[in-house]
Amino acid sequence: MQSLSAFRKALLGWYERHKRDLPWRGTRNAYHIWVSEIMLQQTRVAAVIPYYERFLARFPDPPSLAAAPEADVLAAWAGLGYYSRARNLQRAAAAVTGAGEFPRAFDEIRALAGVGDYTAAAIASIAFDLPHAVLDGNVMRVLSRLDNDFSDIAAGKTRRRFQQRAQQLLHPSQPAAYNQAIMELGATVCLPKDPQCLLCPVSGWCEARRLGTQPRLPVKGRRQASLKVERAVLIIERNGRLLVWLRNHDSKLKGFYELPELEHLPSARPGPPVGEFRHSITNHQYRFTVHRATVKDVPEGFLWIAKADLSRLPVSTTTRKALACAAGSDSRVTKPPSRTNPD
Numbered sequence: 001m002q003s004l005s006a007f008r009k010a011l012l013g014w015y016e017r018h019k020r021d022l023p024w025r026g027t028r029n030a031y032h033i034w035v036s037e038i039m040l041q042q043t044r045v046a047a048v049i050p051y052y053e054r055f056l057a058r059f060p061d062p063p064s065l066a067a068a069p070e071a072d073v074l075a076a077w078a079g080l081g082y083y084s085r086a087r088n089l090q091r092a093a094a095a096v097t098g099a100g101e102f103p104r105a106f107d108e109i110r111a112l113a114g115v116g117d118y119t120a121a122a123i124a125s126i127a128f129d130l131p132h133a134v135l136d137g138n139v140m141r142v143l144s145r146l147d148n149d150f151s152d153i154a155a156g157k158t159r160r161r162f163q164q165r166a167q168q169l170l171h172p173s174q175p176a177a178y179n180q181a182i183m184e185l186g187a188t189v190c191l192p193k194d195p196q197c198l199l200c201p202v203s204g205w206c207e208a209r210r211l212g213t214q215p216r217l218p219v220k221g222r223r224q225a226s227l228k229v230e231r232a233v234l235i236i237e238r239n240g241r242l243l244v245w246l247r248n249h250d251s252k253l254k255g256f257y258e259l260p261e262l263e264h265l266p267s268a269r270p271g272p273p274v275g276e277f278r279h280s281i282t283n284h285q286y287r288f289t290v291h292r293a294t295v296k297d298v299p300e301g302f303l304w305i306a307k308a309d310l311s312r313l314p315v316s317t318t319t320r321k322a323l324a325c326a327a328g329s330d331s332r333v334t335k336p337p338s339r340t341n342p343d
């Protein structure tokens with residue numbers, strides 16, 4: 001690339017003028033940066049902001065997170081999904097607390113539970129100004145377009161090459177600002193479907209723009225076909241209490257309370273559906289129908305919980321969605337019928 005220093009200057013100048021005001025911007029606190037980066041994995045920025053603020057208010061530092069009951073941590077995370085992230089965060093908080101301070105070297109940060117190359121580079125550069133380039137989906141898209149590179153970004157060897165390229169481009173003395181700038185460019189200007197090249201500070205360096213190939217980049221390996229799955233979730237109430245079960249085996253949702261599904265409770269008698277919702281996990285697309293139901297005998301493993309207590313317990317996203325569906329249907333039933341004909 002011609003004039004690397006001019007490229008970095010253009011990108012950093014644009015970032016300074018246009019960066020979004022996000023709650024984790026401007027902090028050098030490694031713990032805060034770490035929590036934000038873990039939450040931002042697979043979750044949109046707008047969804048993360050309230051979780052980030054609540055989580056840090058509840059667990060302001062690694063010792064408070066390490067000492068908390070796991071159920072409290074999962075309850076604070078409930079709704080963000082991918083719960084192994086919360087468990088790893090707590091495990092790593094215990095390691096940091098035991099060591100007495102947050103690790104400051106890339107390899108030590110990388111060794112924390114749940115921290116991969118990307119997160120380690122983000123923490124090392126943003127908190128400690130260490131020259132490690134981040135490479136996430138946004139950065140790969142920008143790089144593939146800057147270099148008009150049609151390699152499959154799902155392939156490990158492409159990723160390794162892009163990591164080297166990202167490292168070449170990184171500003172060696174301003175890694176924190178540079179890393180955030182290139183991610184911001186991918187998130188707000190070099191968009192997947194509609195890159196805003198007219199607004200782009202580095203369009204003069206972009207080969208794909210020069211050749212008109214940017215809409216075809218990046219190239220991603222063929223996706224697995226999604227699997228459609230139908231499930232029935234049951235709302236069974238008795239004396240103001242709900243029947244739930246506590247996940248003990250599934251590694252991802254272990255410790256979460258969930259409404260039963262018909263397949264767990266075949267003896268239940270479901271009524272007609274009161275609503276439905278969809279939920280996607282990796283390549284599975286679930287369609288849940290929600291039913292009020294009754295059951296005579298409750299098998300082992302199920303328990304009755306007062307509805308009011310559910311708000312302070314870790315509850316899975318599908319259970320929240322099912323309860324919202326049922327509440328919506330109740331309000332429709334109790335609302336007085338609207339008059340369609342004023343005459």
Ligand code: SF4
Nearest residue numbers: 190197200203206214
């Ligand atoms: S010129 Fe367009 S395609 Fe190239 S980096 Fe900028 S926004 Fe992306």
